[in-house]
Amino acid sequence: MTDTVSPLDRRIHAHHPERRTADAALIPQLEGEWTALSPTPAWADDLLSLRASPDETAAQVSEALPGERMELLEVLPGGWSWVRTTHDSYLGYARSSGLSTTPPTLSVPVTVLRGHVYAAPRIQAQVLGRLGYGAVLSVQQPEPEQHGAYRWWRVRYGGTDGYVRTSVTEPQQTPGADLLHKFLGVPYLWGGRSAWGIDCSGLMQLASGYPLPRDADQQQAYLSPVDTPQAGDLVFFPGHVGYMLDERRVLHANATHMAVSIETLGEGEYGRQLADSVSGYGRMTPELWAAQLEQA
Known part of the structure; x- marks a missing residue:
């Protein structure tokens, strides 16, 4: 992916000339009247699509992985929010329903390539969502629970409780x-x-x-x-x-x-x-x- 970089790159500098809204930190660099936005912490509740505009048909510009920390800049009509991912300061529009404003108490990283969240601690249970390498699980207790032959994390996912096998979080190879x-x-x-x-x-x-x-x-x-x-x-x-x-x-x-x-x-x-x-x-x-x- 690529785009044209400008002194105030709209991919990473939160200012919207049409709405005249901007991150409060940018206001001194902008001319004219702007409404200052104060970013607040948020977390991706699941694999969250970030789009170029608040429209389901708009191009996807990035994704926030489950549990990734973000900043909520502006809540918009129609169930959309303007957000920024904190690890790379990238901007996009996400469905507000996919955001959580409650910080995780405990978290563990997903270390496997792909995995699933289940509605109950058994592999035959309903699948609630998908996990991938780099996601972060918000766990509900400091130690996994034993259910049958397997150990499970009880996690918060998509606004509800779910279960993830501990094999999803066991140490794997380092990046590279x-x-x-x-x-x-x-x-x-x-x-x-x-x-x-x-x-x-x-x-x-x-x-x-x-x-x-x-x-x-x-x-x-x-x-x-x-x-x-x-x-x-x-x-x-x-x-x-x-x-x-x-x-x-x-x-x-x-x-x-x-x-x-x-x-x-x-x-x-x-x-x-x-x-x-x-x-x-x-x-x-x-x-x-x-x-x-x-x-x-």
Whole structure:
């Protein structure tokens, strides 16, 4: 995903010229009369679609994973809210019914690629929702419950109680090439950020292990440019990004295969097209890591 970056990028700077509303922190930079908005904490109740406008038919620009922290900027008519994800400051419109304003008491991360929330602590029970790697479960007790042969977390999901097997939260591999390989074959989805459907920059943000902004052009601007790629670098194309497994092989979510796949730059028709359109390579340097730690 990509867009044109401006001094006040409307993807990350909360100002709406038509409604004349803006984050209070931006008001000093804006001319004319604006209504100041004071962001309040919110959390995604389930896998929450963020759209370009408050309309179900509008393009999906991103997703908030279950349990991800957000900021509620403005409640709009028709059951919509203008929101911002806190991990990357990305803006979008979400259904208000998918938001919770109650902070979790206890939480545990989802470590598997995909999973489900059940209405009762048994695998035959009704499925309440879907989970994916990176989601955060709001658990209702400090320890799992034993039901039959399995241990279950009792969780809050979609405004109701549900149950999740503890296997969904057990330690797995760390982000990087090994985790990215597990996403092979995951369907491509514009704006997607989960193993149920993902786009190129969402995959890099979720599984590369780097604290990246949301879109491909933002990621290219963030990383340090390099001329010769190595394993772990990101490779950029117009409106697209992938992960270099070595000097030539790239793992990426793409609309050509409508899935996450691996190509070799310069090999085969698609590989040659990719090689011809490379716009640069980016690397996560120790200096960038240090700067990120200082901001945390």
